[in-house]
Structures are given as C-alpha cells and as structure tokens.
Amino acid sequence: MKKKGIAELEFIPYLQDLLQERYEDNSVVVKKSGGDALLWFGRTSKQVTREPDYVAQLPDGTQQLYEFQIAEDSDINYFDFKVSKVGKKIRGKDERRPHLDREFFYILRDRGEYAFFTPKWVLRNGRYGFVQAWRVSAYRVPRGKFLKQFKSGGGKLERVIDIVKDKRTLLEFQEEFMDKEVTRLARKFQQVVDDKKLVEVVPNSLKGFYEICFLLDRIGRGPSAPSVWLVYLTSFYRDDMTRLEFARFMYALDFVYFKCLQLTRNEVAACSKALESALRYVRRQASGSNGSFRASPRESAVEATRRMVFGVNLLEDLIQDAIVEYGMPLKPIESIFQTIRDPRATAGYIRRAAS
Structure with missing residues (x-):
C-alpha cells in the first residue's frame, strides 16, 4: 500500500497542473481523497475504501473525482479497470451505468505518457472478462485502442516518474x-x-x-x-x-x-x-x-x-x-x-x- 501511496502523493501537483491547463484557471486545486486521504500506510481497515484517489475543486465550484492508475509496462495486450470503479450495476439488469462524477487519470511509466478516460469510454471500448492476476472479472481495453489516447508528458512527467522510482528504491x-x-x-x-x-x-x-x-x-x-x-x-x-x-x-x-x-x-x-x-x-x-x-x-x-x-x-x-x-x-x-x-x-x- 505504501508503494501506491508514494505514487499517488507525488502525482498530485502534476495532475493539478494538467487540470489548470484544461480549465485555463489556476484556481483548480487537487487533493488526496478516499479512505487513505490522510493515512496511506494501511494500518487499519477503515483506510481501505472504494472511493476515488483524488478530488479536484473546479472553477465553477463543483468537484470532480479522479481514479489514479499507473502501468509499469505498456507492452501488454489489455489494460484492466475494476468493475466497481467503472460503474454501478443497474438493478434487475445485466449491465452497469457508468459513473459520471469521475475520470481515470492514467500514467504509462515506461513511455512517459498520460491520458484521461471517462468510465463511459471504458464501458464502450472495454471487454468484460476475467483477469487472472486479480482473480476477478474486469473491463479490459485492448492495447491498440488504449494507447492511441495517450499524450507525451515531456520532461515534467519524466521527473515525477523518476521521483516515484527513487522513493520506491528507498522503501525497498x-x-x-x-x-x-x-x-x-x-x-x-x-x-x-x-x-x-x-x-x-x-x-x-x-x-x-x-x-x-x-x-x-x-x-x-x-x-x-x-x-x-x-x-x-x-x-x-x-x-x-x-x-x-x-x-x-x-x-x-x-x-x-x-x-x-x-x-x-x-x-x-x-x-x-x-x-x-x-x-x-x-x-x-x-x-x-x-x-x-x-x-x-x-x-x-x-x-x-x-x-x-x-x-x-x-x-x-x-x-x-x-x-x-x-x-x-x-x-x-x-x-x-x-x-x-x-x-x-x-x-x-x-x-x-x-x-
């Protein structure tokens, strides 16, 4: 849990800069969210929740939630999203309604690239299937569709990625x-x-x-x-x-x-x-x-x-x-x-x- 916490905390300023550029407003503020917003080291069960990782205060006074995901290696066939993070099950139907209050903020570490995905996009482009590593089913987006959505983060993103790597070195x-x-x-x-x-x-x-x-x-x-x-x-x-x-x-x-x-x-x-x-x-x-x-x-x-x-x-x-x-x-x-x-x-x- 600490390895994940290192990355989540280090990427807050970077995400905030991206959102300030998107909304052309420096008043956008990003903070850690969820049960581990203040306690990221997992000593108690109350810190483990399904809430998104970040909350952004937008210029119009509303809030936007962000799920953070980082892939260490982009040379894989599918990129997986947990079902509960994508949407809520519609009662009586075998389908889900995508969350409207959040986006996925995704980093490809090995390529130095980033992208934003809405849950709706994941539902449309993903395939529901079993993920062996997780031992559960998830929405799996094919590599070809997925990688097309990314942009280069340049030197700024590379610096954050390097800092995360260095701090994980300290942890190990x-x-x-x-x-x-x-x-x-x-x-x-x-x-x-x-x-x-x-x-x-x-x-x-x-x-x-x-x-x-x-x-x-x-x-x-x-x-x-x-x-x-x-x-x-x-x-x-x-x-x-x-x-x-x-x-x-x-x-x-x-x-x-x-x-x-x-x-x-x-x-x-x-x-x-x-x-x-x-x-x-x-x-x-x-x-x-x-x-x-x-x-x-x-x-x-x-x-x-x-x-x-x-x-x-x-x-x-x-x-x-x-x-x-x-x-x-x-x-x-x-x-x-x-x-x-x-x-x-x-x-x-x-x-x-x-x-």
Missing part, C-alpha cells in the same frame, strides 16, 4: 533492515515463539524494549498495558543515540503506539515530544551531498543509511496518524520520505553502493 532498501533482524533474532526467540509465551515484564533498556516488541510482533501479541509502555519507552530517547538505536526506538514506538486504543493527554504530550525529537535527530544525521547518513567507525555508511531510512519510514507513519487521531501539532506528511533532506540523492547513493 529499508525493508532489508527488518529482514536482517529476523535472521539475527530467530535463534534467540525460537523457543518462545514455538511455545507462544507472552512476555509481560517491561524491559529496562532500549535494546531489551526493542527485542521484546519484536518478539510480541512475531507471535501476534501485545503488552497488556501498551500506553504505560509508550510513556516508558519515550524516556529511552537520547539525542546522541546511534543509528541502530534510532531504528530500534522507532520500531518499538511504532509497535506500542498502534497497540494503544486511546491515549490520555499526558500520553499524547509524551508521544508528541518523542516524535519532535526524532525529527530533529533525522535532520542532524544527514551527512553530505551524496545522500548518505552519518556513520560511526563500527558501521558502514550503507548500513547507517539503511537504519535511518527504516526509522524515517516509521516516523512519518506515526506523525500522520498522530495528527489525524490526536491533533498533535506536527507538520503533516504530504510526500512520503519528505523528512529525508534529499530523497533522490539518497536513492542514488543506494544504487551506487549496490553496483
């Missing part, structure tokens, strides 16, 4: 931190996992806190008093913590926070302070123009960067949820990995290090 890169931790801690906790034992003792160090949270996460359990753990955990934050400690702190904070049903005023204050401190920490750890993060003699620059990107990924999720749920006075996350000083430079550093 940081996932390796947890892959390595699973391997490292597997033997240590194997017996506990096998026996489904629940740890109730509050750990007395950041490393212990992290490892207990890791264990509970693996066996699908949580602390009996998560809000108490949350406040206690925030006391482990230090401005001089290592990159590894930062990654552990953010993992534990993320785990405990999302186990809390409701935070009190004091708990909200403690959490807000911890998130603000974490933001300042990230800013201090940026290294040079090559996009890497500071490293100690005991760690490579690559591992230091991986740990920081891992922590940032969780930090931004927490910030956005804390704003929505508790109104914490934090800057909203409008672009995933915006907390990293130069996401594109960091992605470039990662690719160079891997080559």
Whole structure:
C-alpha cells in the first residue's frame, strides 16, 4: 500500500497542473481523497475504501473525482479497470451505468505518457472478462485502442516518474533492515515463539524494549498495558543515540503506539515530544551531498543509511496518524520520505553502493 501511496502523493501537483491547463484557471486545486486521504500506510481497515484517489475543486465550484492508475509496462495486450470503479450495476439488469462524477487519470511509466478516460469510454471500448492476476472479472481495453489516447508528458512527467522510482528504491532498501533482524533474532526467540509465551515484564533498556516488541510482533501479541509502555519507552530517547538505536526506538514506538486504543493527554504530550525529537535527530544525521547518513567507525555508511531510512519510514507513519487521531501539532506528511533532506540523492547513493 505504501508503494501506491508514494505514487499517488507525488502525482498530485502534476495532475493539478494538467487540470489548470484544461480549465485555463489556476484556481483548480487537487487533493488526496478516499479512505487513505490522510493515512496511506494501511494500518487499519477503515483506510481501505472504494472511493476515488483524488478530488479536484473546479472553477465553477463543483468537484470532480479522479481514479489514479499507473502501468509499469505498456507492452501488454489489455489494460484492466475494476468493475466497481467503472460503474454501478443497474438493478434487475445485466449491465452497469457508468459513473459520471469521475475520470481515470492514467500514467504509462515506461513511455512517459498520460491520458484521461471517462468510465463511459471504458464501458464502450472495454471487454468484460476475467483477469487472472486479480482473480476477478474486469473491463479490459485492448492495447491498440488504449494507447492511441495517450499524450507525451515531456520532461515534467519524466521527473515525477523518476521521483516515484527513487522513493520506491528507498522503501525497498529499508525493508532489508527488518529482514536482517529476523535472521539475527530467530535463534534467540525460537523457543518462545514455538511455545507462544507472552512476555509481560517491561524491559529496562532500549535494546531489551526493542527485542521484546519484536518478539510480541512475531507471535501476534501485545503488552497488556501498551500506553504505560509508550510513556516508558519515550524516556529511552537520547539525542546522541546511534543509528541502530534510532531504528530500534522507532520500531518499538511504532509497535506500542498502534497497540494503544486511546491515549490520555499526558500520553499524547509524551508521544508528541518523542516524535519532535526524532525529527530533529533525522535532520542532524544527514551527512553530505551524496545522500548518505552519518556513520560511526563500527558501521558502514550503507548500513547507517539503511537504519535511518527504516526509522524515517516509521516516523512519518506515526506523525500522520498522530495528527489525524490526536491533533498533535506536527507538520503533516504530504510526500512520503519528505523528512529525508534529499530523497533522490539518497536513492542514488543506494544504487551506487549496490553496483
């Protein structure tokens, strides 16, 4: 879901520019819509809806909805549209009435092209058929008809596509931190996992806190008093913590926070302070123009960067949820990995290090 969120957020300014050109009016404003308008990381079922991805406020005061789709590869025979996104079923008839309040905004990544489609156009030009990859039926538009509708987006579109690619590189890169931790801690906790034992003792160090949270996460359990753990955990934050400690702190904070049903005023204050401190920490750890993060003699620059990107990924999720749920006075996350000083430079550093 985060990969989709990266693209949806990055394409908001581009779509807004296209619509301002279409209506010849700079007052057109595009915003994220749907159940994941503010929370795109899929932690709760309430974020998953069938609402369109964007809503545009038009010059005449009306709103237009937009479904966003992006094809990684245009060399396919059919382009598929989910039935529910195209239209509503007419009661008593084996047909659908196309939605009139929305359009599809479609990107061909490999060709650097874009197009708009109305649901009516999809109904007229698509064939109703089974999509093996989705395991459901959909409207399938033949490649020949489909590609004729596209226009070149030029350098502006190419830049957005490149940014999305870079941020997806960051997302995939940081996932390796947890892959390595699973391997490292597997033997240590194997017996506990096998026996489904629940740890109730509050750990007395950041490393212990992290490892207990890791264990509970693996066996699908949580602390009996998560809000108490949350406040206690925030006391482990230090401005001089290592990159590894930062990654552990953010993992534990993320785990405990999302186990809390409701935070009190004091708990909200403690959490807000911890998130603000974490933001300042990230800013201090940026290294040079090559996009890497500071490293100690005991760690490579690559591992230091991986740990920081891992922590940032969780930090931004927490910030956005804390704003929505508790109104914490934090800057909203409008672009995933915006907390990293130069996401594109960091992605470039990662690719160079891997080559």
